[in-house]
Amino acid sequence: MRGVKSLVCDTSLVEPDTGLVIRNYPVKKLTEKSPEEVFWLLLTGELPDEEETKSLQQDIKKRQKVPDYVWKVLNAMPSNSHPMTMFNTLILVLERESQFRKNYTKGMRKEQYWESTLEDSLGIIAKLPSLAAAVYRRRYKKGPRIKPNPKLDWAGNYAYMLGIKDPTGEFANLMRLYMVLHSDHESGNVSAFTTHTVNSALSDIYYSLSAGLNGLAGPLHGLANQECLAWILDSLKKFGGKVPSAEELRKFAWDTLNSGKVIPGYGHAVLRITDPRFDAFLNFGKRVCPEDPIYQMVALVFDIVPGVLREQGKAKDPWPNVDAASGSLLYHFGLKEFDYYTVLFGVSRALGVCSQAIMSRALGLPIVRPKSVTTEWLKKFSTSQPSA
Ligand code: AMX
Numbered sequence: 001m002r003g004v005k006s007l008v009c010d011t012s013l014v015e016p017d018t019g020l021v022i023r024n025y026p027v028k029k030l031t032e033k034s035p036e037e038v039f040w041l042l043l044t045g046e047l048p049d050e051e052e053t054k055s056l057q058q059d060i061k062k063r064q065k066v067p068d069y070v071w072k073v074l075n076a077m078p079s080n081s082h083p084m085t086m087f088n089t090l091i092l093v094l095e096r097e098s099q100f101r102k103n104y105t106k107g108m109r110k111e112q113y114w115e116s117t118l119e120d121s122l123g124i125i126a127k128l129p130s131l132a133a134a135v136y137r138r139r140y141k142k143g144p145r146i147k148p149n150p151k152l153d154w155a156g157n158y159a160y161m162l163g164i165k166d167p168t169g170e171f172a173n174l175m176r177l178y179m180v181l182h183s184d185h186e187s188g189n190v191s192a193f194t195t196h197t198v199n200s201a202l203s204d205i206y207y208s209l210s211a212g213l214n215g216l217a218g219p220l221h222g223l224a225n226q227e228c229l230a231w232i233l234d235s236l237k238k239f240g241g242k243v244p245s246a247e248e249l250r251k252f253a254w255d256t257l258n259s260g261k262v263i264p265g266y267g268h269a270v271l272r273i274t275d276p277r278f279d280a281f282l283n284f285g286k287r288v289c290p291e292d293p294i295y296q297m298v299a300l301v302f303d304i305v306p307g308v309l310r311e312q313g314k315a316k317d318p319w320p321n322v323d324a325a326s327g328s329l330l331y332h333f334g335l336k337e338f339d340y341y342t343v344l345f346g347v348s349r350a351l352g353v354c355s356q357a358i359m360s361r362a363l364g365l366p367i368v369r370p371k372s373v374t375t376e377w378l379k380k381f382s383t384s385q386p387s388a
Pocket residue numbers: 221222224225257261262263264265266267268269270314315316317321322323
């Protein structure tokens with residue numbers, strides 16, 4: 001169904017020549033904003049003022065306590081389960097808290113669905129950093145859970161609870177940027193569309209978000225970012241840990257293509273320009289870690305690979321996507337567990353898909369139920385068409 005116009009989504013738009021635009025704001029204009037401000041923007045179409053931002057941050061803090069039964073489930077899971085399995089399970093376990101389900105069972109008017117969906121969304125979004133950080137600490141044996149610090153903002157708290165050393169505060173800044181850049185990408189991608197489909201059955205947002213993020217766990221969707229960093233690290237290893245010359249890298253890129261592999265982090269199903277989110281990460285790296293060979297390698301690949309892909313002439317978009325840079329920055333700060341990167345993506349994407357669900361309930365959108373046909377029907381249909 002690529003390119004078939006079949007959905008309405010007002011939170012964001014992705015056009016081939018602009019990249020992500022959130023409520024009329026190109027994403028590059030939002031890189032200095034906090035995730036809370038962007039969540040407000042996604043929901044209302046306007047950026048909040050200082051007071052409104054503070055009130056949302058206070059509201060989130062009031063909701064961040066995770067009930068103990070959730071930790072019992074996490075501790076009962078095998079410690080080598082995939083981090084996305086752990087994360088999505090915890091979201092589902094929290095479904096017990098759903099106000100939507102309780103109000104629906106009591107009898108709620110259709111016009112009130114969006115309010116309960118908003119309540120549930122605030123409840124789950126407030127808890128995601130604690131859940132995601134706890135998954136990290138258990139899965140990678142980093143020691144006991146770290147409790148949220150009431151003085152910190154949503155993403156700052158996430159950085160803090162992961163337990164990554166951050167003397168300069170730049171890791172927390174990276175988390176804020178990461179959470180903004182991945183927050184939304186229209187509604188037709190697998191995680192957004194799945195969340196929407198499940199929510200359209202009036203399953204509450206806990207069910208819906210967990211389902212959507214199960215889609216994000218797939219290698220063709222959210223798991224792709226770890227492959228990009230692996231390619232960068234492999235390339236560096238091949239050159240003995242030193243950044244190669246442009247010519248050496250060009251040859252390495254051709255070797256990758258000639259062996260039948262793709263160059264991870266390059267190309268996009270929709271975009272036909274450098275993903276503005278890649279630019280934002282590259283600028284962050286330039287400011288914070290210009291000496292890091294991994295950052296330098298990412299910058300060199302950006303100089304060389306688009307030319308190689310153009311010369312090969314297969315990829316419709318020879319430019320980098322968001323995944324080409326994000327992993328290298330996480331790695332720089334010591335977050336080196338590739339399998340975990342999709343969880344970060346999931347925490348961020350929850351902002352967008354929850355906003356979309358609240359909008360869908362406010363608009364009273366119907367259950368998703370496209371019509372299917374049999375193969376037999378398809379054969380008859382295709383043979384009955386006049387040939388072109
Ligand atoms: N390296 C080598 N070849 C590439 C390429 C790349 N980075 N990107 C596309 N191509 C090839 C395709 O494999 C395809 O070859 P084929 O005709 O032999 O099958 C041809 O170019 C045409 O593909 P396309 O229409 O340009 O791309 P697509 O819309 O089918 O797929 C994408 C898009 C991202 C899957 C693809 O560009 C790709 O595989 N990129 C590398 C992996 C990657 O970066 N994934 C992250 C995706 C980011 C995200 O959405 N999260």
